[in-house]
Amino acid sequence: MLYFQLVIMAGTVMLAYYFEYTDTFNVHIQGFFCHDNAYTKPYLGPEESSAIPPVVLYAVVAGVPALLITATESVLFLLQYVSEDLDNREKIIVMGDCCYLNPLVRRTFRFLGVYAFGLFATDIFVNAGQVVTGNLSPYFLTVCKPNYTALGCQQVVRFIHQQDVCTGNEDDVLQARKSFPSKDAAISVYAALYLAMYITCSVKAKGTKLAKPVLSLGLMCLAFLTGINRVVEYRNHWADVIAGFIIGGAIAIFMVVCVVKNFKGKPLLGEIPPEESVSSGPVISQPRMEHSVEKYMASQNPITYAEIT
Ligand SMILES: *[C@@H]1O[C@H](CO)[C@@H](O)[C@H](O)[C@H]1NC(C)=O
DSSP states (O other): OHHHHHHHHHHHHHHHHHHHHOOOSOOOOOOEETTOGGGOOOOOOOGGGSSSOHHHHHHHHHHHHHHHHHHHHHHHHHHHHHHSOHHHHHHHHHHHHHHHHHHHHHHHHHHHHHHHHHHHHHHHHHHHHHHHHOOOOTTHHHHHOOOHHHHTTTTSOOEEOOSSOOOSOHHHHHHHTOOSSOHHHHHHHHHHHHHHHHHHHHOOOTTOTTHHHHHHHHHHHHHHHHHHHHHHTTSSOHHHHHHHHHHHHHHHHHIIIIISGGGOOSOSSTTSOGGGGSOOSGGGHHHHHHHHHHHHHHHHOHHHHHHHO
């Protein structure tokens, strides 16, 4: 069933790719009023010259969760291993190296896999919204440069619905037609909320009572500022940013609450059922292995697992 999930994941990534790098989906062409104040803001250059360039945003959104979740899971695993009683540690040794590292690797892969899936899903939601609405960004008329004389805008306030009225750079115009919702706002809030919930739910160490909310709220604040910056740089309207926040936040909550169940999972070393603690030795190690393999399969496929139980 792991293959099935890989197929879904590959499909999601491909859809995101088609939205992002090809013109498979035509943007809806929206009309505008001559000299509409909402669309005549200055154009501060391509996305790369923004205060938060896409490259930096994507690197942070992909790198920080990968590093933080891997590091936290490793530390949690080590702490639990050190604090486990001898009895449990013996069993670990009986089970061998493969199954000893297994819970750590599995949890890390699961949390990061679900994170990546949600990230691509957010990207698809946002791109679909942008393509379907074709909402114009605040600097649209600045890059569109319509010939107002030819369009007859002198006499009355006219609504221009014809296509191909723009004389400006085609790529800039196309970019300016994709405003609602804001992608930067959506993916930054998604990443921040997923991480904040991860920190809050999985770190249980003493002395982190205040550190956890500080770190979580700090991440949320960075995401909030990323969204605000879009409005400050006249790249998005308020409504775009708020819609982006809602989409990213909703997908993060859905992923955490419904898919990874608040990062509960199984206790790292609690793979061995307590009733088996009476017996020991390599003779009974065989059924234990089977048991953990079974659980492994079940955890790889949470949907079927939930249906069975
Ligand atoms: C705008 O259109 C008018 C009338 O068709 C034409 O005379 C003028 O040269 C055009 N201006 C530009 C900048 O293309």
